[in-house]
Structures are given as structure tokens and as C-alpha cells.
Amino acid sequence: xxxxxxxxxxxxPAQGPGRFxxxxxxxxxxxxxxxxxxxxxxxxxxxxVLCVALFALAFNLLIGYGGLLSFGHxxxxxGASYITGHAMLVWxxxxxxxxLVGVVFSTLLGVVAGLIAIRRQGIYFAMVTLALAQMVYxxxxxxxxxxxxxxxxxxxxxxxxxxxxxxxxxxxxxxVLTIFVFGFLFIYRTIxxxxxxxxxxxxxxxxxxTSLGYHTTRFKLLAFVLSAGLAGLAGATKVVVxxxxxxxxxxxxxxxEVVLMTLVGGLGTVFGPVVGAAIIITMQDYLATFGExxxxxxxxxxxxxxxxxxxxxxxxxxxLINRVR
Amino acid sequence: xxxxxxxxxxxxxxxxxxxxxxxxxxxxxxxxxxxxxGPNGAGKTTCFNLITKFLEPSEGxxxxxxxxxxxxxxxxxxxxxxxxxxxxxxxxxxxxxxENVRVALQRPLGTAFFFWRSETSLDGxxxxxxxxxxxxxxxxxxxxxxxxxxxxxxxxxxxxxxVALDPEVLLLDEPxxxxxxxxxxxxxSLIKRVAVNRTILMVEHNLSxxxxxxxxxxVLARGQILAEGSYLEVSSNPEVVDAYMGSGxx
Ligand SMILES: Nc1ncnc2c1ncn2[C@@H]1O[C@H](COP(=O)(O)OP(=O)(O)OP(=O)(O)O)[C@@H](O)[C@H]1O
Ligand SMILES: [Mg+2]
Numbered sequence: 001x002x003x004x005x006x007x008x009x010x011x012x013p014a015q016g017p018g019r020f021x022x023x024x025x026x027x028x029x030x031x032x033x034x035x036x037x038x039x040x041x042x043x044x045x046x047x048x049v050l051c052v053a054l055f056a057l058a059f060n061l062l063i064g065y066g067g068l069l070s071f072g073h074x075x076x077x078x079g080a081s082y083i084t085g086h087a088m089l090v091w092x093x094x095x096x097x098x099x100l101v102g103v104v105f106s107t108l109l110g111v112v113a114g115l116i117a118i119r120r121q122g123i124y125f126a127m128v129t130l131a132l133a134q135m136v137y138x139x140x141x142x143x144x145x146x147x148x149x150x151x152x153x154x155x156x157x158x159x160x161x162x163x164x165x166x167x168x169x170x171x172x173x174x175x176v177l178t179i180f181v182f183g184f185l186f187i188y189r190t191i192x193x194x195x196x197x198x199x200x201x202x203x204x205x206x207x208x209x210t211s212l213g214y215h216t217t218r219f220k221l222l223a224f225v226l227s228a229g230l231a232g233l234a235g236a237t238k239v240v241v242x243x244x245x246x247x248x249x250x251x252x253x254x255x256x257e258v259v260l261m262t263l264v265g266g267l268g269t270v271f272g273p274v275v276g277a278a279i280i281i282t283m284q285d286y287l288a289t290f291g292e293x294x295x296x297x298x299x300x301x302x303x304x305x306x307x308x309x310x311x312x313x314x315x316x317x318x319x320l321i322n323r324v325r
Numbered sequence: 326x327x328x329x330x331x332x333x334x335x336x337x338x339x340x341x342x343x344x345x346x347x348x349x350x351x352x353x354x355x356x357x358x359x360x361x362x363g364p365n366g367a368g369k370t371t372c373f374n375l376i377t378k379f380l381e382p383s384e385g386x387x388x389x390x391x392x393x394x395x396x397x398x399x400x401x402x403x404x405x406x407x408x409x410x411x412x413x414x415x416x417x418x419x420x421x422x423x424e425n426v427r428v429a430l431q432r433p434l435g436t437a438f439f440f441w442r443s444e445t446s447l448d449g450x451x452x453x454x455x456x457x458x459x460x461x462x463x464x465x466x467x468x469x470x471x472x473x474x475x476x477x478x479x480x481x482x483x484x485x486x487x488v489a490l491d492p493e494v495l496l497l498d499e500p501x502x503x504x505x506x507x508x509x510x511x512x513x514s515l516i517k518r519v520a521v522n523r524t525i526l527m528v529e530h531n532l533s534x535x536x537x538x539x540x541x542x543x544v545l546a547r548g549q550i551l552a553e554g555s556y557l558e559v560s561s562n563p564e565v566v567d568a569y570m571g572s573g574x575x
Binding site for chain 2: 189190192193194195196197198200201204205207208209210211212213214215216218219222226
């Protein structure tokens with residue numbers, strides 16, 4: 001009776017062992033594709049997609065499985081990138097410790113923000129997270145170590161564990177891919193754990209979960225903190241890749257972008273956020289010459305996609321496969 | 326130990342000036358099936374919400390097994406062994422039927438926060454879950470999404486989920502509402518079976534179900550207790566007949 005669906009958010013009919021094999025094969029094929037991807041596409045483009053996709057995955061853990069819409073996730077993404085950037089540039093910390101301290105920071109920030117926001121429902125939760133993120137933005141803008149409008153620049157790319165030289169873009173790609181796969185598996189396990197079961201139940205019917213004796217706010221808080229930590233991992237990785245931490249990553253636009261990517265890809269689907277991130281980043285790259293118009297084109301695409309594919313790209317494909325079967 | 330498993334005194338709830346429940350003294354005998362009846366809007370569901378702490382009482386006290394639970398959290402009430410159902414069927418629609426029951430069964434394992442452990446660690450509960458589903462005639466739907474069940478079956482699933490916690494007290498809010506005759510008969514006999522060694526407080530509009538099941542009946546009207554007694558006593562009370570006629574009930 002193990003749930004082995006690869007795409008749908010909630011439960012699905014019990015499937016035989018055959019399905020398990022087919023989804024395992026799918027994962028292996030995707031991994032193989034990811035391994036050879038740098039031969040075809042620019043590693044830096046791929047790395048950017050991976051970082052942002054990890055951010056979207058973290059966000060999706062919260063909304064897709066916890067039913068909580070955060071509109072302030074940039075505080076974790078951008079916050080961690082500042083802390084990691086500072087630790088590596090000023091304190092001279094090695095890459096792995098730099099990333100770690102960024103993740104610790106965003107996790108702790110997640111505890112604080114979560115405790116304040118988690119009791120609010122629906123749109124009020126979104127508003128409180130937005131307000132908190134704006135405060136964090138303001139604090140980072142004022143603090144001297146962030147370099148204000150300039151950000152933290154020239155963060156060194158130190159060899160990982162002292163011997164994996166990430167100055168080379170292809171090597172860097174594989175390091176980031178490893179981090180991404182770790183994040184992906186972490187989320188996958190979380191969703192498919194005893195905790196994940198209760199979290200989904202709470203998303204489905206919070207009052208009923210309460211009546212069964214679950215203190216629902218504690219579960220939502222844990223989901224929030226895990227999501228914050230993973231968003232931080234994405235932000236910390238990004239600063240290592242691009243060697244710069246800027247205000248852009250803590251703005252509300254960044255919080256909005258991750259909502260966009262998740263919705264376009266498919267909310268509450270395992271791969272949706274990855275696909276959504278790839279689509280949005282590709283669009284931004286190809287449309288860069290249009291300047292400010294990128295935002296307009298993005299907005300229009302978003303409206304069209306959300307009205308045509310309510311479940312997002314991956315969600316629609318999954319629904320199609322289920323119908324055919 | 327007191328004979329009464331639930332006792333309320335002066336239980337009152339006001340919503341912005343409107344008093345939905347007004348000074349209710351309810352005493353539920355241990356092991357009884359106790360029905361709470363009354364016309365629409367009498368305050369029955371509100372009483373349930375107060376006793377299970379889904380709502381804060383404006384005034385009054387609630388005792389459970391002699392312990393004051395007036396300030397407790399709803400999840401802790403459930404942990405004490407008092408589990409409620411809802412007037413509108415409450416399942417987890419996008420979980421499978423089996424998973425619905427298992428969510429209840431998994432609580433005593435104490436692994437609910439283990440996000441690092443595989444959900445296969447819950448597979449040991451599947452047999453017990455299937456057994457519970459079998460008792461309510463849902464075994465063949467174990468793998469289906471709860472959302473795909475008919476209304477009557479959803480209510481049966483809800484009951485199985487509640488029973489999975491092995492509660493001492495069940496509060497059932499209109500367990501047969503919206504059901505056809507066959508479903509009603511099935512649920513009624515199920516409630517009878519479940520009631521062995523348990524206490525049941527039940528809101529129910531179907532008077533034949535009430536007369537068949539309940540040991541004692543409390544009639545609520547406009548937030549206050551109008552009458553209390555056996556089915557015969559209550560149904561021959563002219564005030565009760567009036568209250569029901571007045572609101573268009575038979
Ligand atoms: N949250 C609330 N806010 C304001 N008024 C409420 C609220 N909940 C219930 N009421 C009011 O309190 C009164 C009692 O409602 P309640 O749901 O307890 O009735 P009931 O006896 O369960 O009726 P029914 O048989 O229709 O289920 C109604 O007039 C209702 O409108
Ligand atoms: Mg009611």
C-alpha cells in the first residue's frame with residue numbers, strides 16, 4: 001500500500017509494485033540527463049536553474065504539502081546568501097562551512113518568523129510573512145556588512161572540502177547538482193514520512209486533524225522551519241556560484257517569483273517547482289534584451305498559464321497520464 | 326469516581342451579543358448513548374464545539390472524568406480520549422481511504438514529527454486499518470481516494486477514523502444526515518457496536534435513530550435545555566412537541 005505516485009500531491013489509489021519501478025526508472029533517467037546536461041547546455045545556466053529550483057522546491061514543501069502560502073520566502077533565500085557571502089569573504093570560511101552558517105541562519109530566522117506567523121490563516125499568513133520579509137529587507141539594507149545597494153561582491157570560490165576545485169564551471173555544476181539532489185531527497189523523504197502524512201492531513205482538513213489529537217500549529221511550524229532552511233541552502237549555494245549577494249535576493253519581488261515558478265510548474269507536485277524554475281529562468285535569459293518588458297511578458301505568460309493549466313505544467317501532465325491509464 | 330463522564334455547568338457561548346448556548350448543565354453518564362436533539366439553530370453543534378474546545382466558552386465549566394478541562398486545547402481533549410466528528414463529513418479527501426484511518430492510528434506511535442523516517446514505518450498499521458475498514462464495509466475501497474467515496478461511505482470512513490483512536494467518548498454530530506435508508510441502518514448498527522464499553526454523545530435529527538439508540542435524551546431549544554429523559558418521556562412532553570412543531574419538524 002505504499003504510496004509511490006511521483007507527481008500528485010495527496011494520496012492516490014494504491015498501486016502495485018510495477019508503478020514503483022517505473023517511477024524509480026524515471027528518477028534514474030532524469031539523474032542521467034542531469035549528469036550529461038553540461039555537455040549540451042551552459043553549466044552556469046544550469047547551475048542557476050538548480051539554485052532557483054531548490055528554492056522553489058523549498059517553497060512548495062510549505063504551500064503544496066502544508067497548505068501555507070508564504071509571501072516572504074526571499075528573507076530566507078536572500079538572508080542566507082548575505083550570511084554565507086560575509087562568512088566566506090570577510091571571515092575567510094571554507095565553502096562548506098559558509099553554506100552551513102547560511103542554512104543555520106535561515107533556519108533560525110524560520111523559527112522566529114514561523115512563531116509569529118503560523119497561527120494566522122490564509123491570506124493573513126501571507127501578509128504577515130510579507131511584512132516580516134520587508135522588515136528583514138530593511139534591516140539588511142541598513143546593516144553596513146551587506147554593502148547596501150552594492151551588495152557583497154567578489155565572494156571567493158574556495159575548493160570544497162579543500163580539494164574539489166569549483167573555479168571550473170563544470171565541476172561547480174556537479175557540486176551544485178549534488179547539493180540539489182540532497183535537497184530534493186530531503187524534501188521527498190519529508191513528504192513521504194510519518195510527519196508528511198500528518199502534514200498532508202492537516203492541509204486537507206485542519207479541524208479534523210485537531211480532533212484526532214494533533215497540535216496542528218506545531219506541525220505547520222516544523223514545515224515552515226524546514227522550508228526556510230532549504231530556501232537558505234538555495235540562497236547560500238547561489239552566493240557561492242555567482243560570488244555576489246545582493247538586495248535583489250531579499251526583495252518582495254523574489255518572494256513573488258518563487259510563487260510564480262511553483263504555480264507555473266505545478267503546486268504540490270514533486271517536479272513542478274523544478275520545471276517552473278526552468279521555464280522562468282529560460283524566459284528571463286532569452287528575453288533579457290527586452291529590458292523592463294520582461295516583467296510584462298512574464299506577467300502575461302503567467303496569467304495565460306494559470307488560466308489554461310490550472311494544475312501547472314507538471315500537474316496537467318500527471319492528470320493526463322492518470323486519465324489515459 | 327463519578328457516574329458522569331462529562332459534566333458541564335452553566336455552559337454559555339455568546340457570538341457578538343447573540344447567545345447560542347445559554348447556561349447549559351449537561352451530565353453524560355459513563356457508558357450511555359446520550360442524544361442531544363432540538364430544532365435547527367438550537368445550539369447543539371455549538372455545544373459540541375464547546376465541550377471539545379473548538380470554541381472558547383463565554384462562561385461555565387466543563388468537567389471530563391471529574392477533571393476541569395475548560396481551559397484545554399482541542400488536541401489535548403482528543404488525547405484524553407474524547408473524540409468528535411463533524412456535522413459536515415470530515416475526511417482527508419486527497420488521502421486514500423486506508424491513509425485516512427492510518428493517520429489516526431499513527432498518533433500513538435509518537436513518530437508524527439519524524440520527517441526523516443520513511444513512511445513505510447507506518448506499514449505495520451495497515452492490518453489494523455484494514456480491519457477497521459472492514460468493520461464499516463469499506464475494505465474494498467482501501468486504495469481509493471476518500472474524495473471519490475459516496476456521502477454515506479464518507480461518513481462511515483469518518484466513524485472508522487474516530488474509532489481508530491479507541492476513544493472513551495465519541496461525540497457524533499448528525500452521523501446519519503444526508504443518508505439513504507440502507508446507509509442509515511448500517512451506521513445505526515455500527516454505532517451500537519462501537520458503543521460497547523464507550524460513551525456516546527450524539528446530535529441527531531432522525532428521531533427513529535434516536536429512539537433506537539439512545540438511553541437518554543436532552544432537548545435543546547434556543548440555547549437552553551428544554552427537557553431531559555427517556556425517549557418516551559421526552560416525546561410526550563408538550564413543550565418539546567411545541568418546539569419541534571414551531572420550527573417545522575415532525
Ligand atoms: N461562529 C458563529 N458565529 C455566529 N453565530 C453562530 C456561530 N456558530 C453558530 N452560530 C449561531 O448559533 C446558533 C446555534 O447554532 P448551532 O450550529 O449550534 O445549531 P444546531 O443546533 O447545531 O443547528 P443544526 O440542527 O442546524 O445543526 C445559530 O443561530 C447559529 O447561527
Ligand atoms: Mg448542528
